[in-house]
Amino acid sequence: MNAPLDKTPIGKPIVQTYDMLSKGQREAMKRIASHEDAVVPQIEVTRPVSIFLSQERFDAEQENIFKKRAIPLTISALLPEPGMAMGHESTGLPLIVSRDRDGQVHVFLNACQHKGAKLLETCEPVKSGRMTCPYHAWTFGVDGKLIGVARAETFINLDKSKRNLAELPSKEQGGIIWVMLDRHAEPDFSSLVPELGEDLDALELGTAHVYGRKSFDVNANWKLVLEPFLEGYHVQRLHASTVGPLYADVPNVVDKLGPTIRQISGKVNFTPEDLEIPGENIHKTVTTVYNLFPNGVVITSPWYISIMILHPRGPDRTIVDYHNLTRVAPDNPKAENLYKTSYDMVLDVFGNEDFRAAEISHAGLATGALETVVYSGLEASIPAYYGILESYLPK
Numbered sequence: 001m002n003a004p005l006d007k008t009p010i011g012k013p014i015v016q017t018y019d020m021l022s023k024g025q026r027e028a029m030k031r032i033a034s035h036e037d038a039v040v041p042q043i044e045v046t047r048p049v050s051i052f053l054s055q056e057r058f059d060a061e062q063e064n065i066f067k068k069r070a071i072p073l074t075i076s077a078l079l080p081e082p083g084m085a086m087g088h089e090s091t092g093l094p095l096i097v098s099r100d101r102d103g104q105v106h107v108f109l110n111a112c113q114h115k116g117a118k119l120l121e122t123c124e125p126v127k128s129g130r131m132t133c134p135y136h137a138w139t140f141g142v143d144g145k146l147i148g149v150a151r152a153e154t155f156i157n158l159d160k161s162k163r164n165l166a167e168l169p170s171k172e173q174g175g176i177i178w179v180m181l182d183r184h185a186e187p188d189f190s191s192l193v194p195e196l197g198e199d200l201d202a203l204e205l206g207t208a209h210v211y212g213r214k215s216f217d218v219n220a221n222w223k224l225v226l227e228p229f230l231e232g233y234h235v236q237r238l239h240a241s242t243v244g245p246l247y248a249d250v251p252n253v254v255d256k257l258g259p260t261i262r263q264i265s266g267k268v269n270f271t272p273e274d275l276e277i278p279g280e281n282i283h284k285t286v287t288t289v290y291n292l293f294p295n296g297v298v299i300t301s302p303w304y305i306s307i308m309i310l311h312p313r314g315p316d317r318t319i320v321d322y323h324n325l326t327r328v329a330p331d332n333p334k335a336e337n338l339y340k341t342s343y344d345m346v347l348d349v350f351g352n353e354d355f356r357a358a359e360i361s362h363a364g365l366a367t368g369a370l371e372t373v374v375y376s377g378l379e380a381s382i383p384a385y386y387g388i389l390e391s392y393l394p395k
């Protein structure tokens, strides 16, 4: 006799039926062709290998894009309540990310204004409302204001208002905390177009539960780490024994939301009629991927959403901050089991397949065996993305 069916609810999946999505997402999904009608474009595109290897190119990207433009830094869901703060080390620049008592997000350089000591030595979010330097106990509010100086009477003319934390331009949109790493650069968040905010808000990233997060130290150029998330060509090959069979070998519906690229694709079981099924979890049959320009990746899955932020640390090294978001925390063993299984699987696929592919690709390119890399019609979003990236670099 079969075991009785376990009908314990698994909790709400993070998202969501078709009608809960943004107008832009819904319209894009309507454009997914049935698999038999899908036409794969043919393209003739190469890029020089030096874009992945050269220090000069790396420095140009840092100077013109990572330091002078808005980039995704981390996720809102790590700071769900006012008064929270955390250290952030992944960019190589010690930072503090906080949410003040009014709910406003701030990004500061993690340096006490007395002698520069790091105020927060943990990258775990803490809720305390204030931050005290371990060295001489100067205390700052989570809004960056200096509020307490030990033995203040021993300083002559110490103007506390001139010793607030050094703040970087930042903005919270769509559940992502965006920053400009050069605090003297003119604040410019024009790349965060409203359509992108509407899409990310529809995914409810800002209010999601952070089920897990893990940082990966990958020995590859950051663009090689990003490339697998801009193409479906590798999916049925690299992931043949894991998630490959879930996907179809067809092109995605691609749109630009500002400089961010959105790719929407029907899984192997997709038919256009799926969009009309009331109450159906749309992420079971459709996958949506955002390349948050320049260094973020958002990927929908049936039970969770993955957000990765790639932090270039050198031409051949990238720190990847991976976050696994569920709509709510698991509240029963069946949900916990599902989320745990999903989390372990996705870490295995990304860590041992995609990031490993980036590492072996980088190692091979570094041999000098190739002058150029070449892209197929199933990888067309990669050169499209590089076109946007290159438009911000000096000619």
Ligand SMILES: [Fe+2]
Binding pocket: 228, 229, 234, 235, 238, 239, 354
């Ligand atoms: Fe992949």
